[in-house]
Amino acid sequence: MTEQPTSFERPQPGADPTDARGALLRTPTAPGAAALPLQSGPADDVPRPVAAAGSEHSQPASAEPDAHRPRPAPEGIPAQPDAAGGRTGDGGALDGAGSGQSDAGASRSAGGPGGQERRAGRGAAPDGQERRTGKGLPPGRTLPMRRDGDRLRFVGAATRRIARGLDLDEIVLGLCRATVPTFSDAILVYLREPLPVGDERPAGPLVLRLRRTDRIPADRDNELGFMPAPVPEQPAELSAVTNELCEVRPGSALGEVLRGVRPVFTDTAAAHLALTELLGEDSELVVPDGQRTILAPLRGRRRVIGAALFLRRPERHAFQPDDLLVAAQLATHSALGIDKAVLYGREAYIADELQRTMLPETLPRPTGVRLASRYLPAAETARVGGDWYDAIPLPGSRVALVVGDVMGHSMTSAAIMGQLRTTAQTLAGLDLPPQEVLHHLDEQAQRLGSDRMATCLYAVYDPVAHRITIANAGHPPPVLLHLGGRSEVLRVPPGAPIGVGGVDFEAVELDAPAGATLLLYTDGLVESRLRDVWTGIEQLREKLSATAQLTGPDHPPPLEALCDEVLDMLGPGDRDDDIALLAARFDGIAPSDVAYWTLDPEDAAPGQARRLARRALSRWGLEELTDSVELLISEVVTNAVRYASRPVTLRLLRTDVLRCEVGDDVPQLPRLRQARATDEGGRGLYLVNRLARRWGATRLSTGKVVWFEVAGRP
Numbered sequence: 001m002t003e004q005p006t007s008f009e010r011p012q013p014g015a016d017p018t019d020a021r022g023a024l025l026r027t028p029t030a031p032g033a034a035a036l037p038l039q040s041g042p043a044d045d046v047p048r049p050v051a052a053a054g055s056e057h058s059q060p061a062s063a064e065p066d067a068h069r070p071r072p073a074p075e076g077i078p079a080q081p082d083a084a085g086g087r088t089g090d091g092g093a094l095d096g097a098g099s100g101q102s103d104a105g106a107s108r109s110a111g112g113p114g115g116q117e118r119r120a121g122r123g124a125a126p127d128g129q130e131r132r133t134g135k136g137l138p139p140g141r142t143l144p145m146r147r148d149g150d151r152l153r154f155v156g157a158a159t160r161r162i163a164r165g166l167d168l169d170e171i172v173l174g175l176c177r178a179t180v181p182t183f184s185d186a187i188l189v190y191l192r193e194p195l196p197v198g199d200e201r202p203a204g205p206l207v208l209r210l211r212r213t214d215r216i217p218a219d220r221d222n223e224l225g226f227m228p229a230p231v232p233e234q235p236a237e238l239s240a241v242t243n244e245l246c247e248v249r250p251g252s253a254l255g256e257v258l259r260g261v262r263p264v265f266t267d268t269a270a271a272h273l274a275l276t277e278l279l280g281e282d283s284e285l286v287v288p289d290g291q292r293t294i295l296a297p298l299r300g301r302r303r304v305i306g307a308a309l310f311l312r313r314p315e316r317h318a319f320q321p322d323d324l325l326v327a328a329q330l331a332t333h334s335a336l337g338i339d340k341a342v343l344y345g346r347e348a349y350i351a352d353e354l355q356r357t358m359l360p361e362t363l364p365r366p367t368g369v370r371l372a373s374r375y376l377p378a379a380e381t382a383r384v385g386g387d388w389y390d391a392i393p394l395p396g397s398r399v400a401l402v403v404g405d406v407m408g409h410s411m412t413s414a415a416i417m418g419q420l421r422t423t424a425q426t427l428a429g430l431d432l433p434p435q436e437v438l439h440h441l442d443e444q445a446q447r448l449g450s451d452r453m454a455t456c457l458y459a460v461y462d463p464v465a466h467r468i469t470i471a472n473a474g475h476p477p478p479v480l481l482h483l484g485g486r487s488e489v490l491r492v493p494p495g496a497p498i499g500v501g502g503v504d505f506e507a508v509e510l511d512a513p514a515g516a517t518l519l520l521y522t523d524g525l526v527e528s529r530l531r532d533v534w535t536g537i538e539q540l541r542e543k544l545s546a547t548a549q550l551t552g553p554d555h556p557p558p559l560e561a562l563c564d565e566v567l568d569m570l571g572p573g574d575r576d577d578d579i580a581l582l583a584a585r586f587d588g589i590a591p592s593d594v595a596y597w598t599l600d601p602e603d604a605a606p607g608q609a610r611r612l613a614r615r616a617l618s619r620w621g622l623e624e625l626t627d628s629v630e631l632l633i634s635e636v637v638t639n640a641v642r643y644a645s646r647p648v649t650l651r652l653l654r655t656d657v658l659r660c661e662v663g664d665d666v667p668q669l670p671r672l673r674q675a676r677a678t679d680e681g682g683r684g685l686y687l688v689n690r691l692a693r694r695w696g697a698t699r700l701s702t703g704k705v706v707w708f709e710v711a712g713r714p
Contacts, residue, residue: 151322151323151326154182155326157178158178158179158182158183158329158330159330159333161174161177162174162175162178162333162334162337163333165341166341167341167345168338168342168345169212171334171337171341172189172191172211172212172334174334175189175308175330176189176212176214177214178330180215180216183310183330184311185215185311185316186214186216186310186311187215187309187310187311188210188212188213188308189210189211189212189298189306189309190246190278190309191209191305191306191338192206192304192305193209193245196303196342197342197343197346205248206248206255206258207246207247207248208247208248208306208307209244209245209246210244210245211306246278246279248277252274253271253273253277254274254278256270257271257295257297258304259304261299261304262328263294263295263296263297263324263328263331264294264324265291265293265294265319266287266293266294267290271295274295275287275293275295278295278307278309288311288312288313289314290318291319291320292314292316292318292319293310293311293319294309294310294319294323294324294327295307295308295309296309296310296330296331297331298331298334298338299332300335300336301336301339305335305339306335306338308327308330308334310327354411354414354418355385355414358388358414358417358418358421359388360390364391364393364399366398366463367397367463367656367657367659368397368463368464368587368588368589369399369461369463370584371391371559371583371584372560372583372585373389373391373580373583374579374581375387375389375578375581376567378409378576378578385406385409385417385577386405386406386408386409386413386414386416386454387406387417387522387524387577387579387580388405388421388580389402389404389580389581389582390402390403390424391582391584392424392425392429394428394431394698395698395700395707396464396651396705397463397464397653397655398460398461398462399460400428400460401459401460401518401520402421402456402457402458402459403456403457403475403520403521403522403580404424404454404455404456404457404475404498404580405454405455405475405522405524405578405580406420406453406454407454409577416448416452416454417454419444419448420441420445420498423440423441424456427441429698429699430700430701431698431699431700431701433469433471434458434460434469434470434471434505435471435504437458438456438458438471438495438505441454441456441498442473442498442503442505443501446499446501452499453497453498453499453500454498455473455476455497455498455522455523456472456473456474456498457470457471457472457473457475457476457492457520458470458471458473459471459478459518461512461518461584461586462512463587463588463589464588464589466511466513466588467509468518468586469508469509469510470492470508470509471492471493471495471505471506471507472492472494473495473496473498474494474495474496475495476521476522476523476527476533476537477489477492477494478518478519478521479518479519479537479540479544481516481544481545481548481556481562482513482515483513483514483515483516483553483554483556484548485548487541487542487545488541489537490510492508493506512586512588513586513588514587514588515585515586515587516585517557517559517583517584517585517586519540519544519566519581519582519583520581520583521540521566521579521580521581521582522578522580522581523577524576524579524580525540525567525570525579525581526539527576527577528571528576528577539569540566543566543569544562547565559583559585562583563581563583566581567579567581593620593654593655594651594652594653595612595651595652596650596652597612597649597651598649599637599641599648600647601641601644601645601646601664602641605637605641605648606633606634606641607634609650610633613629613630613650613652613660614626617629620654622654622658625658625710628710629710631691632687632691632692632710633650633660633662635684635688636662636706636708637662639685639706640662640663640706643668644664644665644666645665646664648663648664649661649662649663651663657693657709657711658709658711659707660709660710661705661706662705662706663706665702665703666704667699667704668704669699670685670697670706672686672689691710692709693708693711694708695707
């Protein structure tokens with residue numbers, strides 16, 4: 001995984017480059033005010049300001065009458081009291097780039113003696129004694145501060161910063177930004193590879209991978225830092241010099257530390273071995289001596305999922321025992337957030353996969369019509385909903401166009417949608433009229449539950465007759481774009497939604513001229529909080545007309561580009577619902593490319609069919625296909641005549657392929673089988689399967705149709 005460097009602001013003018021936050025603002029001393037003496041902290045040669053002695057709660061006698069108490073600093077991530085020997089400012093700036101501000105109370109009270117004494121009162125007991133012990137301070141030691149309140153405020157702000165993340169990377173980034181440089185100078189976050197999801201039991205060994213590093217930028221490091229000076233050609237991140245993969249062996253020192261769950265200092269022998277195992281034997285990372293490194297296991301709900309390493313530079317104060325509690329809180333909140341993010345990611349993946357599998361991956365390419373589709377999930381919901389579309393090839397080169405919308409946006413809605421879509425495909429395979437399909441869908445919805453409501457529009461396009469039959473169940477009406485650029489909203493009976501029950505559906509048959517485009521859609525395209533459905537339908541009609549004007553009256557707009565233009569009409573507030581869009585461009589089949597006959601069910605029918613087919617192929621200039629087509633037609637017609645009691649139909653369609661359809665009144669579908677050597681028949685479909693490009697059989701309400709296709713050119 002590629003590590004991303006963290007950006008930091010440059011130090012402000014006059015800031016101490018060795019400060020832990022790197023950008024402490026220096027408050028100028030007011031005229032006449034006594035300057036604060038400077039002392040040095042342990043293991044630190046940099047002078048630091050020391051507050052004057054004074055009572056913690058008493059008001060100074062020299063305070064001005066109108067002196068007021070300083071207001072609390074704005075809510076953010078407060079600085080830890082150990083940061084470079086004094087308090088840094090409010091940590092709200094850490095959300096941006098890590099630069100800090102001076103203490104709000106100190107900056108407002110530095111102008112007078114009253115402010116100085118208030119600062120002194122918070123920092124020390126009278127006569128330079130420690131507030132907690134009452135003992136004098138040894139030379140060179142800074143005065144303690146009120147650590148408990150600062151730590152509580154820091155933990156509260158940091159956990160809120162971590163909790164704002166939704167996915168895994170945001171949570172890890174929130175942990176890094178909340179701790180660097182306020183709590184530590186650098187942090188390394190290791191996560192389990194792969195991360196377990198929920199109650200899954202990992203099968204392989206425990207492997208930790210370095211997920212992210214964060215630290216004070218290299219331009220603020222000095223010779224005392226724990227990072228070696230990077231070569232200019234190399235990146236300055238910790239990941240460049242740190243082991244990225246670590247396999248935790250059972251019973252090892254690192255395994256025992258992770259098993260203990262609690263954060264530990266790495267100054268002990270066992271913890272130092274665990275740190276060496278984590279970073280690697282050949283790691284170039286120089287770990288500071290003393291209690292300047294904390295190793296905190298990250299434990300989720302079930303098991304340890306990683307580890308966090310907090311480091312402080314040698315010139316900074318070492319961690320205190322109470323800082324282990326801070327590290328434990330940060331690790332616990334981060335681990336639980338990572339656990340939830342992994343679960344959320346798995347649910348989002350399942351929802352996305354469910355939605356993808358419920359919709360057709362690719363659209364068919366039926367003869368005489370071109371198709372295009374779009375699907376957009378709602379912007380404020382999960383990537384799963386109840387909208388669907390479908391295109392189903394039917395016998396006779398016809399195609400069924402379906403679009404529907406199940407009420408609701410949930411996994412349940414998607415499951416109901418999948419069942420209704422499967423039912424519609426099954427009913428379409430029976431070649432039922434559109435109104436009958438909606439009637440059976442209504443019955444299926446009632447069987448699924450009393451509150452399973454959906455709208456649906458079912459249309460059947462016949463490219464030979466250039467007609468379309470439409471039935472509607474409470475769905476928005478389709479829009480037809482003519483070749484010249486005129487668009488109209490088709491007048492179809494509205495009908496009641498699927499699931500109401502006891503409602504008759506009505507179908508209408510309309511002209512479908514060649515070059516026209518039919519647009520089927522769900523209500524998410526035309527209805528939102530900002531507009532009603534009929535206003536949206538009118539805007540859609542105008543959008544189609546305007547798009548058609550760009551290509552001229554003799555050329556329809558490209559189908560894919562037309563779908564994109566339609567979706568461009570959506571505004572910022574128009575994504576309240578899922579959107580399913582299905583566009584069909586009617587090309588049709590010219591009458592000169594169709595040949596149709598009716599044959600009596602008698603023994604002479606196969607010979608008559610061969611002669612009719614030979615004449616049609618000669619007229620179309622396809623004499624090269626005569627032998628194979630005559631053989632296949634003879635076999636199929638012979639099977640139809642053997643069992644039919646009514647006239648047999650024969651139709652030839654010439655498009656990019658030559659399609660032959662033979663219909664009879666027998667509902668049983670033929671099945672391909674292997675004939676034995678002693679059988680006199682049973683080889684007709686075997687020949688069809690070997691010589692035809694494709695073949696199939698479809699059951700109709702009046703019988704069946706057996707069809708096959710051969711290449712239009714030899």
